[in-house]
Amino acid sequence: MRRALRMMINACVATSLVVLAGATESQAADRPGGSVDVPDSPITLALRADAVAAYQAIEALSAAERTGYSSLMVDPEARDVKIYWKGQRPDRLARDLQRRGLGNRVLIKQAPFNRTELLAAVKQAIRPGEATLFVGGRRIAETSRVVAANPDNDGAGISVTVDEAALPETERRITAASVDGTVRLGATEIPATITAGPVPVTADLRGDTPRRGGAFIRVPGTTSTTNAATCTAGFVVINSAGARRMMTAAHCARKGQQVSYSGGSRFGQVETSNSGTDVAMYDNSATTNAFQGVVATGGAYNNTNGQTLYTDDVATGPGIKGADTVIPNTLGWVSGALSGEQGYGTINSVDVCINYSGWQEVCGLYRLRQDAKLGPLAGEGDSGGPVFWRVGGGTSSGKVWAQGVVSGIEGGTTGECPNNGWRGTRKCSAFIYVAPMGKAMDTLGARGLVITG
Known part of the structure; x- marks a missing residue:
């Protein structure tokens, strides 16, 4: 029997399956x-x-x-x-x-392919040594690895990104722009768009102690995470026992780790963390401050004027209407603790698999991009932050539909970060990867999203 839609507080949320027809x-x-x-x-x-x-x-x-x-x-x-x-x-x-x-x-x-076939190809292509790439019948990228792969939006094949740093100069020129080729997976060949690019990285800050940046969380280093992480709080969900929990990224927070807010005071503990989808949620067991179902919006953190997004115990901003369906070529906004509210970007691929630098393989993400001339969408320190569809209103009004939480970034520079003077080495990008809301909630065992609008 098909699984029923999960129960919501005053609203319904769509499951993570993105399938439409007409x-x-x-x-x-x-x-x-x-x-x-x-x-x-x-x-x-x-x-x-x-x-x-x-x-x-x-x-x-x-x-x-x-x-x-x-x-x-x-x-x-x-x-x-x-x-x-x-x-x-x-x-x-x-x-x-x-x-x-x-x-x-x-x-x-x-x-020519259904979703099941494309997803199987993507997951196989991302595994080291399992994909052989060809352009014009000639094998390329023999010394490289696939760092990202996703089904094409028209169902005609897949797109893969190979690590540009490991390519010989001749092959780097071939793949400087996207080229048509094929991916051989065992005895099967699938049409592929092949591009050389940087290895995506998770969007946390490690081993850093920034000043109050608004909605950022700090997770101290432990035996399972050698460095401390600075990240961002996401959306408030309801766990299987009916209690409120806050979402963030799994690479920020391992199960059992303590979570604190900007000033360093302890807030709670990580209850569940899933590295395969890069989502986690934590409780508020160390404080009397309740989770609030709003999204912090506004400008970026600025060390010069002390601007913040919201504090430990006071949160203002747009309320949450429900969980949104992730659809290619629709729009999304981002709220990061250090980058502030940015957007809107365009969802240009879904069901993406990533081999993160310094982390691991993560699948089921989607890619949100913004014209680089318009600035970044997110950067280091914004991992776990909310991604959403905005409905009307200014920075502190209107409502939002929850789409997912920030996982990582692709490329980018330190110069792209808004108000980056407090830490000039922080990197930001107009290309980010996001864990979609429906799949994230399913993975965490969350039965609902806190609805406030």
Whole structure:
């Protein structure tokens, strides 16, 4: 029997499965004018609403009926939602889409691979020594390793990133821009987009003692974590026993470690930590301060003027409406303890596997990117911070839909960090990796998200 949606406080949250569907290509309807780059524009909101509604139609199918699903994406240029499906779509799905009024607004297109096949390829490609890469029939990157991989949004193959530092100069030039190739996995070859890039890193600060930075948490070094970590608090969830817990990143907090806030006073203890998905949650057993279901928003921490996001016992900011569905080409904002509120970025790939530098393999993440000219989305010290869809209002008003928590960053420089004078070596990036909310809650055994708006 298909697992039911988890119970929520005053709202429902979607599970982590991202599967959407709709009409045939010939049934697409014209969209009204408007910029899809503006978060509250009618076209942006309409596309997002269609995608979420179609997701619900797919979620209503049985597991057997969903076997052909490959991927879902919002297409901002065509101003429609596209679903890629291998083989024949279920008649039940078509009827449900018509009933929901989506029959002429969402396209269904054929894909050569289903999601199960693509995820298996991604997980195999990320393992050392298991992927052989070819461009133009010639093997490349023999001395390198795949540091990131994800299914393509159109279901046609996968995308892989290889460690640029380990490539010979000739191959580095070949992969300086994304190139079409193939990945050989045992006896199987799958089309692949191959890019050389930096090894992603987790977005914590190790062995550092910054001043009060707002919503950052400090986890002291132990026998299982040799260095102290400075990270960010995420969303408040309900554990299996009905108690409130705060989410953060697993690379920041191992089970049993103590957690303190900015001034160093002890706050609680890590209850659950899962390194495979890079999520954790901790309690407030060392304080009388209750967890508050809001997101801190505003400018970055600044050592010069002492600006903070929120303090240990007072939290103001937008309330939480519920958990959001992660859909490629929709938008997301980030709130990091040291970078402040940044965004919006665009979700450009989901179900990503990463080989983190100095950490381990983590799968099931999604990638959020912002035009580098607009500045960073997050940086070191922001791990575990909330990622969300913002609905109206300024920095301290409006509401947000929870999308996930920050895991790591790709590339970046110290010069990209907002108000970085307090520690000039901190690195920030416009490309970040996020643990999606639904999968994070499932992994942690959380049965609900605290809803405050």
